Amino acid sequence: xxxxxxxxxxxxxxxxxxxxxxxxQIDAGQMFGLLGPNGAGxxxxxxxxxxxxxxxxxxxxxxxxPFERKSLERVGYLPEERGLYxxxxxxxxxxxxxxxxxLTAEESQKRARVWAEKxxxxxxxxxxxxxxxxxxQQKIQFIATLLHEPGLIVMDEPFSGLDPVNAVLVESTxxxxxxxxxxxxxxxxxxxxxxxxxxxxxxxxxxxxxLAGKMREIKSRYERNHVIVEFEGxxxxxxxxxxxxxxxxxxxxxxTLKPHGxxxxxxxxxxxxxxxxxxxxxxxxxxxxxxxxxxxxxxx
Amino acid sequence: MRNVxxxxxxxxxxxxxxxxxxxxxILVPMLMIGAVGFSAFTGRKINTGMHIAIAADSAAxxxxxxxxxxxxxxxxxxxxxxxxxTAQDRDAQLDRIKRKQLDGLxxxxxxxxxxxxxxxxxxxxxxxxxLTNAFNRGLVHERxxxxxxxxxxxxxxxxxxxIEQLQVNNDGKTGRTAGAAPMIKAVIMAxxxxxxxxxxxxxxxxxxxxxxxxxxxxxxxxxxxxxxxxAGKLIGACGVGLTQIAIWATAASIFTVPAVAGSxxxxxxxxxxxxxxxxxxxxYFLFGFLLFSALFSGLAATCETSQDLQMFMPLVAIPVWIxxxxxxxxxxxxxxxxxxxxxxxxxxSPFVMVERVALQPPPLWQFGVxxxxxxxxxxxxxxxxxxxxxxxxxxxxKRATLPEILRWLRYS
Numbered sequence: 005x006x007x008x009x010x011x012x013x014x015x016x017x018x019x020x021x022x023x024x025x026x027x028x029q030i031d032a033g034q035m036f037g038l039l040g041p042n043g044a045g046x047x048x049x050x051x052x053x054x055x056x057x058x059x060x061x062x063x064x065x066x067x068x069x070p071f072e073r074k075s076l077e078r079v080g081y082l083p084e085e086r087g088l089y090x091x092x093x094x095x096x097x098x099x100x101x102x103x104x105x106x107l108t109a110e111e112s113q114k115r116a117r118v119w120a121e122k123x124x125x126x127x128x129x130x131x132x133x134x135x136x137x138x139x140x141q142q143k144i145q146f147i148a149t150l151l152h153e154p155g156l157i158v159m160d161e162p163f164s165g166l167d168p169v170n171a172v173l174v175e176s177t178x179x180x181x182x183x184x185x186x187x188x189x190x191x192x193x194x195x196x197x198x199x200x201x202x203x204x205x206x207x208x209x210x211x212x213x214x215l216a217g218k219m220r221e222i223k224s225r226y227e228r229n230h231v232i233v234e235f236e237g238x239x240x241x242x243x244x245x246x247x248x249x250x251x252x253x254x255x256x257x258x259x260t261l262k263p264h265g266x267x268x269x270x271x272x273x274x275x276x277x278x279x280x281x282x283x284x285x286x287x288x289x290x291x292x293x294x295x296x297x298x299x300x301x302x303x304x
Numbered sequence: 305m306r307n308v309x310x311x312x313x314x315x316x317x318x319x320x321x322x323x324x325x326x327x328x329x330i331l332v333p334m335l336m337i338g339a340v341g342f343s344a345f346t347g348r349k350i351n352t353g354m355h356i357a358i359a360a361d362s363a364a365x366x367x368x369x370x371x372x373x374x375x376x377x378x379x380x381x382x383x384x385x386x387x388x389x390t391a392q393d394r395d396a397q398l399d400r401i402k403r404k405q406l407d408g409l410x411x412x413x414x415x416x417x418x419x420x421x422x423x424x425x426x427x428x429x430x431x432x433x434x435l436t437n438a439f440n441r442g443l444v445h446e447r448x449x450x451x452x453x454x455x456x457x458x459x460x461x462x463x464x465x466x467i468e469q470l471q472v473n474n475d476g477k478t479g480r481t482a483g484a485a486p487m488i489k490a491v492i493m494a495x496x497x498x499x500x501x502x503x504x505x506x507x508x509x510x511x512x513x514x515x516x517x518x519x520x521x522x523x524x525x526x527x528x529x530x531x532x533x534x535a536g537k538l539i540g541a542c543g544v545g546l547t548q549i550a551i552w553a554t555a556a557s558i559f560t561v562p563a564v565a566g567s568x569x570x571x572x573x574x575x576x577x578x579x580x581x582x583x584x585x586x587x588y589f590l591f592g593f594l595l596f597s598a599l600f601s602g603l604a605a606t607c608e609t610s611q612d613l614q615m616f617m618p619l620v621a622i623p624v625w626i627x628x629x630x631x632x633x634x635x636x637x638x639x640x641x642x643x644x645x646x647x648x649x650x651x652x653s654p655f656v657m658v659e660r661v662a663l664q665p666p667p668l669w670q671f672g673v674x675x676x677x678x679x680x681x682x683x684x685x686x687x688x689x690x691x692x693x694x695x696x697x698x699x700x701x702k703r704a705t706l707p708e709i710l711r712w713l714r715y716s
Contacts, residue, residue: 054526076527087523089515092318103310104527148523 005068007032007156007187008053013062015048015211022048024211026062030187030204032155035178037202037219038191041298045211046191047084050158053189054081067155077106080154084161084191086141090134094125094144097133098151105152112151119147123173138165146174150181157181160191175201195291205290209298223287229261230286231270237278246270307528311536312543319504319544329548332499333555336492355382355405356435357397359389360412364450365420369410369442375464379434401427410435487635490662493581494631494655496552497589498624500545505597505620508541509604509613512697516605521697530694534601534686542593549589580661584671591678592654595685596620602689605696627655638664647674650681 006029015023023045030036040046051057052064055073066075089097095116102112120126123143128136133144142165149157162178163171178201182188192198198205205222207215215222234256242250242257246265251258261267267285274280288296319325356373360366366387373381386393389411400406408426415421420443424435441462448458470478515521524533603616626646633642638660646656647666653674660666 056522056525073529079526081523081526083519083522085519085522087519087521089314089318089520090518091322092314100310100314101523101527104307104524145523 005032006030006065007034007067008189009063009065009068010049010053011063011065013049013052013059013064015045015052015057015059021211023052023059023208026208026211026213028206028213028216030156030189032187033182033185034204035182035188035202036190037198037205038189038208039193039195039198039205039294040208044208046208047160048211049208050081050160050189050191053158054079077152078155080105080149080152080157082145082149082157082159082162084164086138086145088133088141088145088148091132093130093132094120094136095129097144098129098148101148102151105154107152115151116147119151122177123147139167139170142166143170143174146177155186157186157188158191159189161193162190163192163194163197195289195294199290207294207297215293215297219290222293223290226288226293227263228285228287229263229265230288230292231257231259231261231267232282232284232286233257233259233274233280234282235274235278235280239278241270241274241277244270244273246273308532308536308539311524311528311533312539315508315537315540316543316547319507319541320547324503324507325544325548328499328503329551332503333552336495352378353380353382354407355384356408356410357384357386357400357406358410358412359394359397360385360387360410361389361414361420362412362446363387365412365443365446368446368449369412369439372438372442372445373435376434376438398425401425410439412439486663487631490631490634490659491628493585493658493662494627496549497585497592497655497658500548500589501593501596502620502624503548504541504545505593505600506613508537508597509600510610512537512601512604512693513607513610513613516697517608525697530697531690534598534690534693537601538594538597541597542590545593546586546589578661578665580665581658584661585658587675588654588657588678591675591682595650595654595678595682598682598685598689602685602692602696605689605693623649623651624655627652627659630656631659634659634663639666644670648677650678653678 009029011027013023013026014021026045026049028036028038038046038049048057052059053066055064055071055076064071066072067078069075089100092100095113098116098119099109099112102115103109107115116129117126120129123146125140125143125147128140128144133141136144142162146162149159157178159178162174166174175197178188190198190202199219202219204218205216206213236255239252239257242252242259246261246267246269247259248262248265249260259270261270271280271283274283358366358369360369363385366385370383370385373379373383384406386397394409394411397406397409401409404427407428408424411423411425413421422439424432441464444462445455445458448461449455453461515524521533528536599619600616603619604613607613630642630646630652633640634646634656637643643656643660643666646652647660647670657666657671657674
């Protein structure tokens with residue numbers, strides 16, 4: 005059952021087309037990456053999913069039903085920038101958002117305490133939001149998004165402002181939620197995290213989906229023409245005819261082969277010139293796919 | 305409806321708990337009391353205790369004028385007499401004025417036609433009515449005694465008689481006029497209406513700009529419809545205004561009842577609150593507050609910063625100026641065309657109507673028409689504000705231009 009489905013959605017603002025014929029589907033227990041350069045139409049797409057704006061044409065379904073506001077009580081939304089009342093106390097804020105999503109004040113308070121413990125911010129519950137650091141505010145926003153146990157979680161740059169320790173905490177929480185069967189939509193520029201966490205992606209550019217599908221399938225479409233070599237000795241093999249581009253970081257080389265370049269031949273040349281500790285033929289990273297697909301059109 | 309209530313509750317509680325609510329609840333009445341007290345204090349001091357010199361050709365006339373001046377207990381004049389006075393004497397007194405040793409010189413010179421030529425030279429601006437009155441009474445006294453009338457009989461004949469002012473009330477009964485009390489009451493009522501509108505209407509507009517900048521709206525709109533959000537904000541802010549007025553009214557009744565009762569018993573001064581005040585003040589407060597707050601909210605949604613918002617201030621300031629500027633006309637003729645216009649024009653009617661109720665209540669049909677126009681205008685403004693709000697809060701980057709605002713109204 006798709007938790008969220010966009011089918012042939014279009015949205016234009018005056019003469020600018022924000023989203024053009026976009027179709028995507030996110031299932032329960034799936035982590036989905038919505039990618040694209042700045043101004044590609046990611047926020048416009050999310051806003052239509054959340055009923056903040058209406059599509060000019062096309063269909064938006066939530067929880068296998070045509071969009072209705074009642075369904076939003078089962079959606080958690082974390083915007084890119086902090087959407088919190090600065091002067092409000094953290095607990096009051098969490099209770100307020102919990103109540104807006106249909107919880108009672110008591111239940112909201114109970115859940116807020118549990119989440120605060122989990123996210124290691126229990127000491128800050130009685131503080132005003134403005135007194136907290138950017139990372140702490142992000143964690144509060146994260147809790148506010150999840151307090152009502154939504155079936156669909158929409159997250160715009162969820163790791164923004166988090167230090168590595170807290171980023172791992174959020175990451176593991178998201179994996180737990182995924183295991184519980186929640187559908188999670190990511191919109192981010194952090195390709196490494198998308199690559200690590202997402203099952204499927206949709207890359208949009210100029211309002212159109214230019215690449216979509218399961219992460220494995222997408223990556224398998226691209227030729228394994230990247231080689232990582234760790235070596236000691238002469239780097240003369242980096243001038244090989246098989247290589248299109250090479251970066252040498254003092255014994256760690258990242259190589260892009262020419263189309264139909266022969267990796268085995270390169271291995272022989274490298275072994276003849278230097279001592280090889282590692283020679284790995286890797287598939288392109290999501291970042292490389294992103295750059296290759298969006299090319300020079302991206303502003304990101 | 306639940307979300308409207310939740311938003312209203314949040315707005316209400318956050319404002320009530322806020323420092324600005326506590327400060328304004330205490331500070332506004334203190335400033336008002338301070339302003340009234342200062343005016344009363346300085347008003348009493350103007351033209352009192354003046355040191356005047358009378359330089360006259362006739363010593364008898366100068367003496368009679370001095371007697372009349374000293375009779376004025378309120379003015380508390382200190383009077384020197386130089387009579388008969390020469391030109392040098394007058395110049396000497398003018399020098400004293402320059403050196404701030406004297407407040408004024410009343411120069412009385414005989415003239416050929418028998419009517420004396422009188423001038424009053426002073427270093428400050430002042431009201432001459434008390435001086436003129438005293439001089440003319442002194443002149444009559446001097447002339448009658450000069451004509452051979454006995455001084456005692458002159459005093460008896462010219463004894464000062466004050467006029468008691470009476471007023472026909474709305475119920476047709478004639479009674480003592482309340483003097484300046486209705487005017488003071490009108491100003492207090494209009495200020496009570498104005499303060500929460502300015503404080504919380506503008507505060508709401510500022511909070512909209514801040515919430516837009518902090519992207520709270522992004523999260524809110526994912527659960528709450530923009531119209532519900534606006535309704536909740538308006539209700540919450542209106543509740544804060546009403547709470548503040550209730551606090552002021554309660555505090556006023558606790559702290560001023562003994563003082564007012566004392567004044568009423570002595571017959572000096574009294575402010576009466578009628579059933580009309582009790583009915584129409586809350587009605588006009590409610591409509592006035594909602595009207596201005598809705599207007600502020602819609603306009604705030606088109607702004608990016610609080611500075612942008614300042615541009616719209618005249619929209620509120622001008623009706624307020626008109627409402628207070630019209631007050632002297634209301635006092636002079638409460639049913640004049642200006643009064644009726646001010647009572648019906650929706651941006652001024654809340655203020656003008658509470659002023660009129662305090663001074664002399666207008667006919668009931670004017671209440672009906674003015675409230676009807678207010679309701680229609682409120683409906684139109686809320687319609688307009690909701691549309692601006694719906695689109696404006698999601699538009700970032702720059703303040704909306706007029707053509708953009710018109711397009712938003714068309715789209716939504």
